[in-house]
Amino acid sequence: MIKLRIMGIAYKGTIKIILVVFALFSTFNAVSQNSIEVIYLDILKDPSADGGATHAFNSKLLSNGKHSAFFHKSIDTMLLGTQSGVTEFPEGTKYHLRYLKDLDKNIIKYKKRSGKTISSIIDTVSFDFQFGKNKKTILGYECKQAVISWRGRYLELYYAPELNYSDGPFKFLGLPGLILLVEDPQGMVSMRAKSINKNYTGKIPTSLEKFQNPISYSEFVRKYDKFRVDLVNKMGAETPGTTFSLPYKEIEIIHPDHIE
Structure with missing residues (x-):
């Protein structure tokens, strides 16, 4: 017995x-929890003369609810800005890994260039979400609204409670459901889910190549701002009477005024 x-x-x-x-x-x-694969269409059309930028690409999120990886791939398209004119984007051949997320600790690891220097960055993000009343149906899922004022932009996010992943595109995370849409009222930023694979069985990357001597996001912003100021001054000195501007208004506005 x-x-x-x-x-x-x-x-x-x-x-x-x-x-x-x-x-x-x-x-x-x-x-x-199964791993999930989400394809987004991401458009940034902020063509302002003061540091505006214009981007368009497909992105891919791979997430298991604990860790995730976010990829970019350029698309064959053209964007027309009132001041920047036509910007063309040729089709990319593959997705490139851009961000790694630790969803439990709100930590994001990535690399970004400032001039000839590539910085390894560890960004600990926080979002002060306010929940709205609006709803949208995206890819058949009823999505609820949350809004934030974050790093220089006011954004609306729509998340699907039915998809139990506290994750989303770019650096966004922390809502009680998968984020399927990020947009701003002025139409400068749009990140919308195009497809969802709820039974992803492939690997999710856990490391970035040559991720060395990481710095904080605030350190990177100060470093990037100094690079911008120095380069604009240098270009101005070489060509007197000409005004130069370098992009810093991306999905997050990379400027010392917008560090939490």
């Missing part, structure tokens, strides 16, 4: 032992 005591309850017999083990295994499987 075999006895097994679990949480103070005595079970007799091999059949009951098997049933208890099976029940524990089934419970574990019930709470485990």
Whole structure:
């Protein structure tokens, strides 16, 4: 006779032992989460003369609810800005890894260039979400509204509670459901989900190549701002009477005035 005591309850017999083990295994499987793959269309059209930028690309999010990776791929398109004119984007051949997220710690790792220097950055993000009343249906999912004022932009986010991933495009995370749309009222930023694969079985990257001597986001912003100022002054000195501007108004506005 075999006895097994679990949480103070005595079970007799091999059949009951098997049933208890099976029940524990089934419970574990019930709470485990599949990985998910989401394709977004991302458009930034902020062509202002004062540091505006224009981008258009497809992006891909791979997430298991704990960790995620975010990729970019350029698309074959043209954007017309009132001041920047026509910007052309040729089709990319593959997705390139841009960001790694630790969803439990709100930590994002990535690399970004300032001039000839590429910085490795560890960004600990925080979002003060306010929940709105608006709803949208995106890819068949009813999405609820949240709004934030973050790093120089006012943004509306729509998340699907039915998709239990506290994740989203770019650096966005922390809502009670997968973020399927990020946009601003002026139409400068749009990140909209195009497709969802809820049964992704591939690998999710956990490291970035040559990620060395990382700095904080605030350190990078100050470094990038100095690079911009120095370069604009240099160009102005070489060509007197000409005004130069370098982009810093991206999805987040990379400027010392917009550091949390």
